Amino acid sequence: MTLSNLNTNKFIPFSVNISDYALPSSFTFPYYYTPHPLATIAMDELQAYLEKQTEWPHDFNQMGKMFAVLVVKNSQGDIGYLASFCDEPTQGAQDNHPDFFVDAIANPCQTDDLIDKIASLRAEIAQHKNASGYLQLQHTVRQKHLESEQQISDLQQRNAKAKATRKQARRDMESKLGVSINEAQLQDFISDLGAQSSREKRALKALKQQWQVEIMTLNDALKVEQSVIDDMERQWAKLNESLTIESQKSCLFLNQAGVEKSLYDLFNYQSQSQSQDQEQRPISGSVLATNSASNTNSTPVISSTHVMNSTPIANSSEQNLPKLLQAAFSQQLTPIALGEFWWGASPYAQIRQHKNLYPVCQSKCFEILEHMLEGISTDPSPLEQTPSHNKALDIVYEDDTLVVVNKPAEFLSVSGKYISDSVQARMQARYPNATGPLIVHRLDMSTSGLLVLTLTAEANKHVQNQFIERSVEKRYTALLEGVIQQQSGVITLPMCGDLTDRPRQMVCHEQGRGAETTYQVVSSKNHRTKIHLFPKTGRTHQLRVHCAHQAGLNTPIVGDDLYGFKDSRLHLHAGYLKFVHPVSGETLEFEVAADF
Template sequence: MHATEHCFTPFTSSIEHFELPERFTYPFYYEPHPLCLVAAEQLQQHLETQTDWQHNFGLDGDTDNAIGKMFGVLLVKNQQGEVGFLSAFSGKVANQNLLPNFVPPVFDMLAEGSFFLSGQDKLNELSQQIKKLEANPDLATAKQALQEAQLASNEALAAHRSNMVEARKVRKAKRADSANLAPEVRNQLKTQLSQESVIEKLQLRDLKLYWEAEVAQKQELLDLLQNVISPLVEQRRNFSSSLQQKLFEQYCFLNSEGEEKCLGELFISTAQGVPPAGAGECAAPKLLQFAFKHNMTPLAMAEFWWGSSPKSEIRRHKHYYPACQGKCQPILTHMLEGIELDDNPLLTNPAEGKSLEIIYQDEDMAVVNKPAEFLSVPGKTIEDSVYLRMKQQFPDATGPLIVHRLDMSTSGLMVIAISKRANKSLQKQFIQRTVKKRYTAMIDGVLEADHGLINLPLRGDLDDRPRQLVCHEHGKPAETTWKVISRSDKHTKVHLYPKTGRTHQLRVHCAHSLGLNMPILGDDLYGVKTTRLHLHAELLELNHPITNEPMTFQVDAEF
């Protein structure tokens, strides 16, 4: 176990001219306190110069096997009244949980002789047994035999039923032609045709019975082989579940009032009901746990990314990021109980004092110029939005008003469906992608190429909403065409033409390493926050929902 004095790090430079924070950091949206910046820079200097361990962060060019990491610093006051900081990393670094100068994990899964390691060994052993049994060639042969029997059965029965249909048509024709026959002959023919029908049905019955027996025999042979595997699969599932439950019980978190809660209890009221993989392994819970355990007073916190970005996420070296919602929100909410926090800026109405300009209006539709930091529809805690303002503006509207949306931080043109009849046409145009949209963006960097196409599928980050991930396996198709308008020393102004309208599509396509690899200026999720997100929906081309007349609307960006 780490000694406390090895984790508490004094500042190497004087901090006398800094004011201590009045309240603790709101961890899910913050600007790092100046002292946290000093602490982070001191930690970064340590990461660049230490030689105690080796880890490929991807900073030396080898990005194929690189694993970047989130690091955190917690500004604290120790029992002696000294102000310093604690350091932590998320997950493992250099395949270790314990490194000099970093706080330990809440629970060390890698400790020698731990139940988790022996449990992992047992799971691996079961998996190897199952894999070996599944590789048995007799199993593959039995599966194929069953499939072939089922296919042959379906084909034979289908062929017989088809023959019955044709025979029925022939009998029907014979009955129709028998009207001119002598009664005795006609009755004999009817009896014969009825017998043929009965024989065909009996043949179908026998055919069914034959193939049912054939398929059952093949199924029985397969079951004999699978019945050896199934108990092992069930045993592995049950053991894995019990191991996970036991692991959850080891992750117990303190708060400033000394109250302790474990993972299972903290996540029981979430949508999933169970902790996600890796919960409790992030830097923030580790830091607070160590501080509370050793009677230190937390003052402020910041987390930064160190290394190359993962393939799916957008993480930039040395950039600061808030704590994730999926894994950390339930844990940190408990851990920070009783501590006065900075205000949550997401609870402040960003549209307060802003007006919504209507640039076109008739009885069926309107077009508005939405300001930046203005919700399209009501949020969880803020009702003020384009929808609310339009509802107030058009109280007798029969349409739903909102046909499409813009991100809160994006400014620009939105079309509004005032009448019910207009909504159907406008919706159809958006669904069929006949509406032409052009955005203007200021990119944080200088692009060399003049134009291009970005095709990166996107899905939501389940652990850190509302962030989006690039995911080729489960993501929805997302396509953006771009063209440079102008360049300066540090920035590039571009036109963006989204073919699809995925959440944060333009922001991710610009910031991701496989896109432009340069975030939009002011992007607080995928880049660096400034006065605003420099993204504006400046051009909208559509047909009038009633007259079908082509219409073009344009409002130039303010940047």
């Protein structure tokens, strides 16, 4: 690809003959897909350009970017594609980018006045906070607090010593009663001691009142200064809120019918819909589904696995597919197929693989694409198919209390909204008289291996407590996409959910929960490594993240479509369990070898 053969309207013709490729009958389901061959060719061409280009100053070895291509057809029937990359929306950011990439949707110039006001007010706030008089007043208040505490403490200590002295003096005088003094003399002495105590208490009270008045006067002066700053910060917050709303209103999205909706309108509509029609718009999860009830895929609907956002996630308008569709509809181009890939180094927290394909970010794009894809036929959602259909569920162990099964890969532990077939469902059918929840723990749908179920509520609680107390011994087997040099070790990387890109997990040393995995290499062959994994904790996707992350093994599990590369299956198997029988107290051990 060269800049000279690119059209100014962003339409990029293929550089190879594509006449042998049939066009797809429907558009790519954006949240889980295998790219159409034309999208693959377009991505190859874009990657070839990225390999050789020199005009873009960005260092992809330091931080990569997400790129995408949209195969399109123009009004003359020519097939080509549009190209995009995901970047932070900043003023002037497009100036240094090759001009054949589609433009940003948001127009920051429309909010320049607000941005200037916010910056000016922020500077004014900083000026007030750093003013010498304000800083000196704060310092004086702190010093007076310290002085008052010290003086009051010193006086309290002196009073305590005086009290002890008086107490001893009274005991001494009482011992002299009837020897050298009489009762009247003793009472006079005690009265003098009481008067001394009263004077000391009054002095302490007066000192406290003196400091209270002085500090209150200083605090009043400080409050006057602080109120000015508080007023400005409230004004700044309102301007920021106005900027957010105006930015959302200025960010306009087209669909193929030419209907334009702003980011603000889309999310206001979603919020109203959530409150008015919860049944038609269920809230949980994160995929775009198709309306199978009408036997058409033309209208996207919300599936049970999408979490409705009340406000847009930052950078939503800068995601690739919205920008590509915007460019296509603006230029009267028909969208045909999508392909998206990561190019360059991975960020630390999230896991991205160079040149790997990725689906559209559901958390950021769903509400936007629901509008932009309206009326466009999309492929059926693979996420709503039942991959466990006709798969056998092997019983490894069975008694009146326990069942241990060997769950196949791509088999749900518990039923979902649209996929009812699961280990739990089959066990409920097999043991209709069982009590309690049956399921003790879960395995990811893609993970195969040993799963424990209980047939009574008491047994469930007993075995579940063993998992909670981490007394259950577990061993997983994985096949990694590379060679591991260190034969054994421990990975400790704290993890949390990526709220901007569910269901992915991320490494976070600030907010993440502790996660620990011990590993031991079993063998290496054909540039792949079989490994045993011993999780001490049970965080979501822990083993997958610990293997793939650059601070872990930096080698993804074969077939990991979230943190690595797609394959025939996720090569992760729960092969060994050891725990105590909830009734007999006998130690049980189960082992089923991985089939890879």
